[in-house]
Structures are given as C-alpha cells and as structure tokens.
Amino acid sequence: MLTRNRPADVLRPVQVEYNLQPHADGSVLMKMGNTHVLCGVTVEEKVPPFLKDKGQGWITAEYGMLPCATHSRGRREARSGQSGRTLEIQRLIGRSLRMMVDLTELGEHTLRVDCDVINADGGTRCASITGGALALRLALQKMVEKGMLAKLPSILPVAAVSVGVVEGEVVLDLDYSEDSNADVDANFVMSGDGRWIELQSTAEGAPFQPEMFTSMAELATRGIDQLFTLWEGKTEL
Template sequence: MRSDGRRPDELRPFSIEPGFIGSALGSALVTAGRTRVICTASQEARPPAWLKEGGWVTAEYAMLPGSVRPRGRRESGGREKEIQRLIGRSLRAAIELAGLIGPAGPVSLVVDCDVIEADGGTRTAAITGGYVALFLAVQALLRQGSLLQAPTLRPVAAVSVGIVEGTDGVARALLDLPYAEDSRAAVDLNVVMLASGGLIEVQGTGERSSFSRAQLDVMLDLAERGVASLAEVQRAAIGAGR
C-alpha cells in the first residue's frame, strides 16, 4: 500500500481543464495530484531562420518561485533547459510539421509550460497537457484561416514510473510518483509515448542501484497502462475545449 492509498498501477487524480488562458491560441491547466502546470500554445511572429520547409514546434518550461518550498529561483537553469527540450521533442513527434504551413509560409508554435505547484512529475504533466494546448492551438489556427490544411496530430502523453522500497522493505515498481516517492526511488523512469503505443522517449536512471531488463519491462508495462488512461483524459479535454 502506498502512502496515499493508491495501487502500484494507479495514477494520481488527474484532470485537464482546456481553455484555461483565454488569450492563448490553446491552453490547459493540468492537475496530477498536487502537481499543477499551466500549458499555453502561441504562434511565434517568425519561424526559425534556419527552417527550410514545414513548420516548427518548440517549448519552454519554468517553475514559479512559489511552486516549491522553500521558494525557488526564477532564472532558467540547466534542469529547466533539459526539460523544455524534452517537451519540445515530444510535441514535435505528435504533429506533422510539414502540415504547419499558412498562407504566408511556415508556421511556428511555442508551448509554454509553467509549473504553479510541484509535487513530482512536472515534466510528464507538462507533456500531457502541452499536447492538449497544441491541439487546441492548431484548431484555432484552422478556424482563422492561418493554416492551409489540418496537420496530422498523434496524441502523446507521458508518465513517471519508479522502483521504490515500501514500508515492508519490499521494492516495487510504482506508477506516477509524487515527490515523497520520487525522492527515495531506487530507479526513476520518465516515459513518453503515443496513445497508439509507440515509444517516443524513455529517460531512466538507477538512482541508488542498477535495474534489470525484467524490471524495465515491468516499468514500461506500467507506463503503457498509465499513458492509455491519460489519453482518455486528453480526448475528453479536447472534446470540451473545441
């Protein structure tokens, strides 16, 4: 039994509120337990100068100072840059970049992910909510006539998995770790997947010990089930936000 009473394969209470920021093309408030992230998708004035064909999607990630205790620092460091690159890669895998073309040429979108409360899993929540914000932004651009055609979108979501020793001294694979579990995990894994089941990125670290191929398979199975559940929440949020 986990400290919050969840089963090993159970997600924290998870919700996505679409259209949370009215001024953005697409937006969502993501809540995973006590972790909350605001995701907004906006069109950039100009695509990157190096872009030769198709459009582009990138991301920025930040934690508000009050999202952690004691107060965090506002400047962007190496951790934040690594996470925003992960979010950007994940969202680019979700969209047909060749389809991001408007009447004036390539369209560039940026998805901002701002953590307002952190209790573990901020990067995975940002990816899951970032996809909803991106989808809604594309729909808004189509309504405005700012895209020549609808680019193909493939739902993408992410979740954390870890191996954590319980109060009974037995180490188990657990899905969707809050900070209390993440901070003492022997193995920490972040998994980004398409809702259709294809892996996009797996970030795994033996924090306190190595892990076997069999343990990795167990964790990936847990992640796959978690992503399937997250995809259902995404579909409902997109339906409500249209």
C-alpha cells in the same frame, strides 16, 4: 516506510481545465495529483532562422517553475538564468511535442508551448508533455479557424508518465515523496499508436535488472493509455 493513499498501479487523480488563458491560442491547466502545470500555446507567423524558406513549421517549448511552486521559494530564472535541469526538461517537451504532427503541414509557423509549474509534487515534465499536447491540439484547431492552415493536420496524440521502484515495488506516477525515495525512476513518453517517443531511466542506488525495466514499461503503458482517454473528451480520471 512511505504511506501511500492509492495502489501502486493507479495514477494520481487527473484533472484538465481548458482555455484558462484567453489570449493564448490554446491553454490547458494540467493537474496530476498536487502537480499543477499551466500550458499555453502561442502561434508565431515565422520560423527559426535555420528553417527560413524551407516550407515547414516548428514546435518548441519553454518550461519554468513559479517561485512558490515548491516547499521553499525558488529564484526566478529570468533573473538567475536557466538551470541545466530546466533546459533539459524544455528540450524533452519540445522533442516530444514535435512528434505530434508532420511539420511540413504547418507552413512557416512556430508554435511555442509555455509550461509553467504552479505547484510541483513530482512528475512536472510528464504533466507538461501531456498538458502541452492537449493545448497544442487546441492551437492547431484555432489556426484552421483563423485561416492560417487550410485544414487540420493529422495529429498523433502524445502523453507521458513517470514510473519508479520504491521500496522494491514498481510504482506509477510518482509524487515527490516517492520520487525522492526511489531506487529507480523513469519517465516514459508515448504516442497514441503505442510507440515510444522517449524513455529516461536512472538507477539511484544500485543497477537494476532488465526485467525490472520491462515491468516499469508495462505499467507506464497502462497509465498512458488512461491519459489518452483525455483526448476523447474526459476532463477527470
């Protein structure tokens, strides 16, 4: 039986630190329990070839885990090539963050969000999305300050959290030990107006009933609502 240090419906301790990377256009160190992700945004005055001369911008993401982020050293993917897991996660992050703004309001700029996992203890993709969104807001504000944008685009907050079923109980914000023992695990990405952006859910053992998914979605909503208070200036939860 797993030993938990918090109720099943409570987020791990959350901390946000801003502007750790002075050369980034926006940076956030996102901490959810012992999962720590550094999210930095770079603004490029160009767009991918498929968007050239179309009068809109682009938001994309890159994700990686530092070699000592887990209990055993991982190889640098710059040397070994990106794994399928890495590619899937960074595409999820990019898709989620593109929901934040109308890309036609960005001009022909690319905002590249780098999410580097410093320490991994479950939920790294969710922490990357939540921290990346906060860093992206900083970058958009800096674009206005630099005159790259005439005004700040309308920004739709975005956040994400994991939920799973562990030993028959629905659990919010899984750490590694919970995730590795979960019968069901899921990732929920939501916009600030309560709409879902992406849902990922997998049965690890046996199929699960629809009502179980409903319970997970309800718990995810409560957790994400707490994360959205970071957009109001909170730095700890």
